[in-house]
Every structure is written in C-alpha cells, then in structure tokens.
Amino acid sequence: MIELDSITRSFQVGDQSVRALRGVSVTIAAGEFVSIMGPSGSGKSTLLNLLGLLDRSDSGMYRLDGLDVTALTDAEAARVRREKIGFVFQFFHLVPRLSAADNVALPMMLAGVQPTLRKERVARLLADVGLSQRASHLPGQLSGGQLQRVAIARAMSMNPTLLLADEPTGNLDRSTGRDVLTLLEELNRRGTTLIVVTHDQEIGARAGRRIAMEDGQVVADSCPSGEGP
Template identity: 65%
Template sequence: MMNEPLIALSGVERVFQLGDSEVHALHQLDLRIDSGEYVAVMGPSGSGKSTLLNLLGLLDRPNAGTYRLEGRDVTTLSPEEQARVRSERIGFVFQSFHLVPRLTAAENIALPMVLAGTAPSERRKRVDQALKDYGLTNRAGHRPNELSGGQRQRVAIARATIMQPAVILADEPTGNLDRATGEEVMRLLEELNGKGVTLIVVTHDAALGARAQRQLRMEDGELRQDSRQCAPRT
C-alpha cells in the first residue's frame, strides 16, 4: 500500500465521435500521481486536459486502459459505486463555482454530506468548522448571488473539502476571479495540499502552473512533458 500510487493511469484512451471523424481526446496516456502531490495540468484548449480531469473525477469513462485509484480499478465500477467514490474520495472545484443558487452558503457547503446521508448534527459541526476555516461565518446565511466571486469560490472549496477527500480536482479555479482574489484562492488550495491532500489543478495560466511541484504539459491528447521541481514545501 505504501508503494501504491494514489492515481495510476495506464494506456488510457478517450475517443469522441464528432460526426464522421474520431477525435482522440486522450491517447495512450500513462500517468502516476502519488498521494500528497501538487500537480498542475497545462496545455492549450483542446489538448485534453479537461477530459483528463473528468476522467480522474470519475465523471467520464475511458474507452480503453485502466484507472486505479488508491490501488483499486475504478473503471469497472458500476455508476453507483463510482458515485460513492466521488462522494468520499474526490472534491471538485470549478471555474464557474457551480453553487446551487437557491441554497445558502452553509447549505451549499453541506450539500455533499446531505447527498451522502450524513447525520444532521455531524453536518452542522463540520459546516460550522468549515465556515470558520474559510472566513465565511458571517456569510453562512447568504445565497451565492449575495457573495463576491472570491467568497463564492471559498464556499466551493469548503464544499469540495467537507467530505475530507483524498484528492481535489480544480478546473481553472481562478479563471473567473481577479488577480488578488485568485491568489487568495490558490493559497487556500495550497494550504490544503500542505495538509496532505493531493491537489490537481488544470490551468492554461503558466504563472499559476509554475506554482505546482509538478507540471504536466498536454498537447493533442498526449502527455508531452512531465517536469518536477523540488521546491521545498512550506
């Protein structure tokens, strides 16, 4: 188990049918990501980085190849079992936040626990802690449209971490934010990584990607570059 990587993709193919032509969004992809890594996935649009993220998040299935998450082959799981893995092991942070507009900040944060059927008392405890951690306590009762962009993304991050996942998948988490707010959001995500959560960020912002210890550069569905920098962790 110690040597088992968190994520292991081998020979993964993802082909989309566009009219008559087949588009290879991912082509013969092999990838290992260890627990606690901070990985940036970069590349031009259409390079397959979002497809890779969806695949890692079990929102999509590969046409070929295997995906082992924590040593378990998850490609053959039933949709219900995959949903369970998503619920317990994976947290998503989206570019457009994806908060439910009719729910308050606290309710949005609690949503994964509601879906998982966590007891209300436990939910309240964890949401209160999350609100405190992300400085949202006085915003708990506000709906997303009453929150600033930064606050919204903080709610989204709180929601992504509330189930204490092993990996956080962030798709352009700062794409809809200004520089200062984006910086703050990245700092929050990196703090989580500091606590041992594996962080995978998809971005086309080179400056953002450079912050990660490991950069994956994708092009035409293939991994072109896999570079590590051994920057000391703070």
C-alpha cells in the same frame, strides 16, 4: 495514489471521431500538487473528468488508491466520488437557491450524514475558508472569490484525499485568484492531493509538479514520480 496506464478516450463530434486522450500514462503520489497545462483541446479537461470518475476511458487502466476504478458501476463510482474526490470548478457551480452553508452541506446530505453532525462540520469548513459570517448568504450575494471559497469548502466537506480543480482562478481577478490558490495550497499542505487544470502560467509555476499536454498526450512532466525523480 493515482495510476493511469495507457488511457484513451475519444468523442464523436458530428461524423468525426475526436481522440481527446491518446494513451496517457501518469502516476501521481498522495499529497502531490500537480498542475496540468496545455492549449484548448489538448485533453486536459477530459483527463480531469476521467480522474474525477465523471467520465470513462475507452481503454486503459485507472487505479485510485490501489482500487481499479475503470470498471465501476455508476453507483460505485458515485460512492468513490463522494468519499474520495472533491471538485472545484471554474464557474463555481453553487446551487443558487441554497445558502452558502447549505451548498457546503450538499455532499454530506448526499452521503446521508446526520443533520447535527453536518451543521458542526459546515461551521468548521466555512471557518477554514474565512466565511463564517456569510453562512446564510445566497450565492447571488457573494463575490466571485467568496463563491470559490464556498465551493472549496464544499469540495472539502467529505474530507477527500483528492482535490480536482478545473481552472479554479479562471473566473477571478488576479489578487482574488491568488488568495484562492493560497487556500488550495494550504489544503495540499495538510495532505490532500491537489490536481489543477489551468491556463495560468503563474499557477502552473507554483505547482510542485507540472504536466503539459498537447493533442491528448503528455508532452512534458517536470517531476514524473512514476519514473522516479
């Protein structure tokens, strides 16, 4: 599903070059639940952005579903994001002026899905996260847990094979965070590959596979599928 080979990425901060990733090589199979953990500045968010095609590596090779995505044009990358990748963010990133239903519909809108089909799928997606009653609510009228569930419904709206979550529970209290995690695990059970970046040891522990990062390198991999279990 995902093959990373010696990925490097550095940023220019002031007159200093910061090497966020120094040769990361990871292979993740379809359907895995992977947690990426590590201290701040370890490169885990950069890795997630790279995986989500929001960022490009300086060198190395990234294959997604057998397709080399390192050299995609901007439009091609957008298409891959649209069709294969769902994002869940720490700060939810819902558009405040759009209702829950419209937020969930946004990726389908961008993909040009017909309005009638869109409506149907939005209803089903909201039902899946238990928010059918809140479809017409604006984000300002929803609680943090509900917001994250709307965001998850949105991430799943194009039925992606890869779900990337960046601190999905970081902004939620413990019990709500657990609910959200349960929801993500449920999606993973249905076949979606789930990669979660987190500080939370509990989430890390629940993942089937734990990758620990430090200084832009993978320092531990509990079940390195690339090398065979």
